[in-house]
Amino acid sequence: MYEIKQEKKDDWWDVESLLDLSFAPGREALSSYRLRDGILPVAELCLIARDLNGIIGGSIRFWPIQIGSKKAKALLLGPIAVHPTRQGEGVGGELIRSALELAKNDGWTRIVLIGDEIYYQKFGFKKSGFLSFPPPTNPDRLLYLELKSGAFKGVNGQIQKFE
Ligand SMILES: CC(C)(COP(=O)(O)OP(=O)(O)OC[C@H]1O[C@@H](n2cnc3c(N)ncnc32)[C@H](O)[C@@H]1OP(=O)(O)O)[C@@H](O)C(=O)NCCC(=O)NCCS
Structure with missing residues (x-):
């Protein structure tokens, strides 16, 4: 049983430890981190799952990005992580669904991520x-989602750091 809540300032280091545990060493060398450097995450969409004892079981964060010559605003989903002993229990799915609903309600229309289709x-x-x-990124792992039908129409090209 988990409670899903918005990540607060005091949760930051719990989440960082969870990410260190869940990803291979050197995660911050990934190209996705270059899009995050010096940019604040979208606080309303960064969620954590804690169990009834307050132990952190999962986390999802989002950053703003922009796409192509139109600099179309979008979200970068990730990192998302579930504690290795809690994977496969639906926590990841619950975090994603909750965050997507919040993003839609907040008016976001485009999301991209790097992950397994x-x-x-x-x-x-x-x-x-x-x-x-x-780069370096495997293009097969670059995925997108329209939260509003047609949101990516005419939006293409390079994913860039948010200005
Ligand atoms: C990816 C992750 C967040 C999923 O969280 P979770 O709570 O385990 O996911 P859920 O319980 O909602 O879903 C589990 C299902 O997804 C499948 N699944 C999990 N990760 C998968 C992956 N990378 N590729 C394909 N299927 C995957 C599981 O096999 C399981 O399938 P089943 O329902 O048929 O048994 C979690 O496995 C994790 O933290 N992994 C390490 C960090 C990571 O890779 N993050 C994502 C980077 S893009």
């Missing part, structure tokens, strides 16, 4: 051949 397709994410992510 097989996992994210159940939330509506699809492979994107019309976007490019800062």
Whole structure:
């Protein structure tokens, strides 16, 4: 049983420890981190799941980004992590669904992420051949989701740091 809440300032280091545990060492060298450097996450969409004892079981964070020559505003989903002993219990899915609903209600229309299509397709994410992510990135892992139908129409090209 988990409670999903917005991540607060005091949660930051619990989340960082969870991310260190869940990802390979050197996670901050990934190209997605270059899009996050010096930019604040979208606080309303950063969620944590704590169990009844207050132990952190999962986390999801989002950053703003922009796309192509139009500098179309979008969200970068991630990092998302569930504690290795709690994976496969639906926590990740619950975090994603909760955050997507909040994002939609807040008026966001476009989301991208780097991840396994097989996992994210159940939330509506699809492979994107019309976007490019800062290297080194496997283009097959670049996925997108429209929270509003047609939101990516005419939006293509390079994913960039938010200005
Ligand atoms: C990816 C992650 C967040 C999923 O969280 P979770 O709570 O385990 O996910 P859920 O319980 O909602 O879903 C579990 C299902 O997804 C599948 N799944 C999990 N990760 C997957 C992946 N990378 N590729 C394909 N399927 C995956 C599981 O096999 C399971 O399938 P089943 O329901 O058929 O048994 C979690 O596994 C994790 O933290 N992994 C390490 C960090 C990571 O890779 N983050 C994502 C980077 S893009």
